Amino acid sequence: MRKESQDLSWLGAIRKRGPLSNEEEKSYQRSLNGLQGEVAFDQLYRHFLGNETDCLDDVTLEYKGDVLQMDKIFKDKNTIHLADIKNYQGNYVYENNALKLGSTTFANDIIEQARRSRRIFTRLFEDYHLPLEIQNVIVFINDQGRITLYDDLPEIVLNYEEIPGWLMKIRNHTQQSQEFDWQNLIQKYQISSYATSRICSTERLNHLKKGIHCEKCGSFSLKSTRYTFQCLCGHVEIKQIAFLRTICEYGVIMHHLPLKRSEIIKFFGEKYSSDYIKKTLSNYFVPLNADIKDGKYQNYGQPFNYWFENEATRLEKLEKRKNWHSSF
Numbered sequence: 505m506r507k508e509s510q511d512l513s514w515l516g517a518i519r520k521r522g523p524l525s526n527e528e529e530k531s532y533q534r535s536l537n538g539l540q541g542e543v544a545f546d547q548l549y550r551h552f553l554g555n556e557t558d559c560l561d562d563v564t565l566e567y568k569g570d571v572l573q574m575d576k577i578f579k580d581k582n583t584i585h586l587a588d589i590k591n592y593q594g595n596y597v598y599e600n601n602a603l604k605l606g607s608t609t610f611a612n613d614i615i616e617q618a619r620r621s622r623r624i625f626t627r628l629f630e631d632y633h634l635p636l637e638i639q640n641v642i643v644f645i646n647d648q649g650r651i652t653l654y655d656d657l658p659e660i661v662l663n664y665e666e667i668p669g670w671l672m673k674i675r676n677h678t679q680q681s682q683e684f685d686w687q688n689l690i691q692k693y694q695i696s697s698y699a700t701s702r703i704c705s706t707e708r709l710n711h712l713k714k715g716i717h718c719e720k721c722g723s724f725s726l727k728s729t730r731y732t733f734q735c736l737c738g739h740v741e742i743k744q745i746a747f748l749r750t751i752c753e754y755g756v757i758m759h760h761l762p763l764k765r766s767e768i769i770k771f772f773g774e775k776y777s778s779d780y781i782k783k784t785l786s787n788y789f790v791p792l793n794a795d796i797k798d799g800k801y802q803n804y805g806q807p808f809n810y811w812f813e814n815e816a817t818r819l820e821k822l823e824k825r826k827n828w829h830s831s832f
């Protein structure tokens with residue numbers, strides 16, 4: 505599953521409850537745009553190649569001191585494709601070894617970054633005697649953006665309309681390939697993706713809007729029924745899940761600290777029962793110390809869907825409550 509970065513989660517969580525600085529808003533839009541491009545490519549990839557084709561998404565790899573990040577890695581015959589997905593708008597030009605947009609020339613451009621990744625992967629595969637070719641694929645996923653190449657490049661560069669044809673071409677190869685354990689090798693050197701370096705100060709936290717907001721539209725005016733919260737936009741959410749989601753949201757915002765019971769109760773505000781919050785913490789979260797009296801729980805700094813992704817069955821039981829007594 506492709507996940508948003510912690511940085512994007514952090515910015516998104518703050519943004520629902522208070523203002524972002526100009527720099528933060530720009531980063532938020534840039535990361536969101538990047539993620540949307542990756543998701544769009546994933547959809548095309550699944551459409552043409554199906555789910556059975558092996559690939560790795562969002563790989564951060566460290567090998568012999570070099571760190572790189574790759575949007576998608578997949579194999580075709582004896583070639584490993586390293587895909588960089590660019591959700592750019594505008595007319596880019598590549599000539600004389602430089603990427604240009606209008607009169608702007610980029611110093612450390614996407615082609616050079618791709619080549620660096622390829623060098624690191626080549627070294628890794630050679631060291632392990634894995635006889636696979638490595639090929640960069642740079643994908644311009646936005647139909648409002650394109651790149652024109654004036655240089656002859658060894659990299660595969662695809663504009664939006666070229667993507668389906670290219671994926672169909674590799675579809676015919678992917679099945680009959682000889683198997684090498686390339687995924688295991690990569691995973692061996694995979695490191696967790698970058699944690700955000702942004703910190704929310706106590707003062708900023710105090711100024712953020714308190715309470716539970718609608719998962720869909722962000723509104724804080726929710727109508728409470730026995731088992732659910734209902735929003736004017738029509739969205740209905742199980743109460744227990746809304747509490748869990750909000751605790752995780754606090755965890756994202758304050759990712760640098762343990763979850764602290766008293767702080768979380770403040771984050772919910774007076775409208776919400778502190779007993780219910782306490783019960784939710786003790787039922788679903790891991791205490792930091794054996795002595796639970798200090799009210800501190802482990803903070804993974806992840807949004808609800810990622811934090812609880814392995815507890816689907818337990819949460820499905822809760823989902824059933826949506827249909828019970830919905831008129832309370």
Ligand SMILES: [Zn+2]
Nearest residue numbers: 718721735737
């Ligand atoms: Zn809503």
